Amino acid sequence: MGSFQEFLEKRFAPFATRLAGQRHLAAIRDGFISFMPFLIIGSLFIIIQDFPAPGWQELQVKWFGEGFNQFIILPKRVTYDIMSIYIVAAISYKLAQSYRLDAFSVAILGIASFVLLSPISTTIDINGTAHEVNRVITVGGWYGTNGILVAIITALIVTEIFNFFVKRNIVIKMPEGVPPAVSRAFSALLPGFCIIVGMLLVRLLFLQTSYQYIHNFIYSIVSLPMQKMVANNLLGAIATVFSISLLWSIGLNGGTIVNGIMRPFWIPLQDANLAAIEAGKIPPNIITEQFFDMVWIGGAGATLGVVFLLMYKARSKQYKELGKLSLLPGLFNINEPIMFGLPVVLNPIGIIPLILAPVVITVINYLAMAFNIVARPTGVIIPWTTPPIIQGFLITGHISGAILQIIDILVVMLVWWPFIKLMDKKKYEEENEGKAI
Known part of the structure; x- marks a missing residue:
């Protein structure tokens, strides 16, 4: 002993x-912890919708009408079902803070990069015929819990690239006397442009493959095996x-x-x-x-x-x-x-x-x-x-x-x-x- x-x-x-x-790891941990209260809020509304009591569903209809069931679940839709967007922002923000970067700019770049890597179209069924609708960010799917792993990777990469530019002074510097907020915004211009271009190229690269999107690739080779073998x-x-x-x-x-x-x-x-x-x-x-x-x-x-x-x-x-x-x-x-x-x-x-x-x-x-x-x-x-x-x-x-x-x-x-x-x-x-x- x-x-x-x-x-x-x-x-x-x-x-x-x-x-x-x-x-x-600390940024990932703190990013999830910072979002946890909102998941709990979403969960409370799930409990209201599906409270484990006999006859609760019928009682909801009687008291509040047919549409109440889907109305009361909306807080879950705006927390769980677009969770990856929040997570990429939170982790980017926390990691940027540890590097003493402009955390807000990095978080915004994290969101933009994640959306660039994700599908922005969906398919809907109208009278038995499938129609593709473009310029749509869907609730759920890769923007929900399935996109978490890509959100984490994106947040880490975006922040590291931003840090690379800032630490080497590869930024646009404004003259003295310019308000700090304006100066910070312009300092994010050059690294932000390079990050967006890089993510666009990654999207283009995956569109040439059978995976189509990086989400499918990561999910197939990392997330799914980890869930089965460990989680x-x-x-x-x-x-x-x-x-x-x-x-x-x-x-x-x-x-x-x-x-x-x-x-x-x-x-x-x-x-x-x-x-x-x-x-x-x-x-x-x-x-x-x-x-x-x-x-x-x-x-x-x-x-x-x-x-x-x-x-x-x-x-x-x-x-x-x-x-x-x-x-x-x-x-x-x-x-x-x-x-x-x-x-x-x-x-x-x-x-x-x-x-x-x-x-x-x-x-x-x-x-x-x-x-x-x-x-x-x-x-x-x-x-x-x-x-x-x-x-x-x-x-x-x-x-x-x-x-x-x-x-x-x-x-x-x-x-x-x-x-x-x-x-x-x-x-x-x-x-x-x-x-x-």
């Missing part, structure tokens, strides 16, 4: 810290929770690091689930980001069960009080009091259940959904602070999701109990020795 602890502290922790601070299977889910728990064991926010890498592959899966729900079908995908939200009951490591053990089973006064103090934060999935107060971080005994418990309930949850015992995630995004059980119900849209989280809490308590008992015994003896002195 000592050598493992030394490896974590001296080898793994410095690497993970560098990875978390890497400029481009949407049990082994990938186990690897994800293992990685997050391992990072937390050394005090790093594993969710921020791992989710930032995996989120682009999860989002299309949850969007496919949303589309299935809207069509009245069973969601096809088990693994989405919300699947992992159901695992992290009480925070990373699923530590709400630990809180209950400390409150009702600990003999040590310190641990019992820690359990009581951690209950309210734990109910809202905030577990820093447990992670640093027990402590779990850098604790050789605590690291084992911290990693093991989430892996066990990940397997249980996956199999329960795979065998249709429990409803699958609908794709709705809810705030991560939503209390467990309520969270399970909202994520799956079914009471089975709430029941599953109750079972998960009990399983976590079983996994943690031998380790809590060991730590509690030691702490209890220390307290009694202090009284004896």
